[in-house]
Amino acid sequence: MTTFKPHDWLDRTFEVGIILKGLDGLLELVGGVLLLLAAPTTINHLVIAMTQHEISEDPHDLVATHLLHMAAAMRTSTVHLAVAYLLVHGIVKVVLVAALLRGKRWAYPWMIGVLIAFIVYQLYRMVFAPTVGLAALTVFDAAIAWLTWREYRRGPVADRRR
Numbered sequence: 001m002t003t004f005k006p007h008d009w010l011d012r013t014f015e016v017g018i019i020l021k022g023l024d025g026l027l028e029l030v031g032g033v034l035l036l037l038a039a040p041t042t043i044n045h046l047v048i049a050m051t052q053h054e055i056s057e058d059p060h061d062l063v064a065t066h067l068l069h070m071a072a073a074m075r076t077s078t079v080h081l082a083v084a085y086l087l088v089h090g091i092v093k094v095v096l097v098a099a100l101l102r103g104k105r106w107a108y109p110w111m112i113g114v115l116i117a118f119i120v121y122q123l124y125r126m127v128f129a130p131t132v133g134l135a136a137l138t139v140f141d142a143a144i145a146w147l148t149w150r151e152y153r154r155g156p157v158a159d160r161r162r
Helices: 009-037 040-057 062-072 076-101 107-128 132-154
Strands: none
Touching (some): 009 076, 009 132, 040 076, 107 132
């Protein structure tokens, strides 16, 4: 079996980047499963318990009040949409990252396509609600897409010479 073996700093950057994408996919899978198992009222109670101390210190805490509003607004249909989103994204990322690390050529164009789709969606969201985090994620995804294209263009790992 051919596996990805980094040869220079860009290869290592690619490897670290796709591993981070894989970890992100695993976290999405875990989050999706947890949401699937928890009712909206349970989530609301959990968020209240987690933010209670912060709200007692600062009733206007931005993060805590945002979390409380989100949890209170959760409906079963919203949870189902979030579960589907997290599980699909998580599975796609984990499968593609595993295939890339195993040197599977078919995974490179798929990863590029998925990242471009994420980038387009993130840019769309930034038009309406720009955030530094979303901008950073978009730049990261663009860098990983470029590195994936670079590795794909270089050819199979087995054909490379040091």
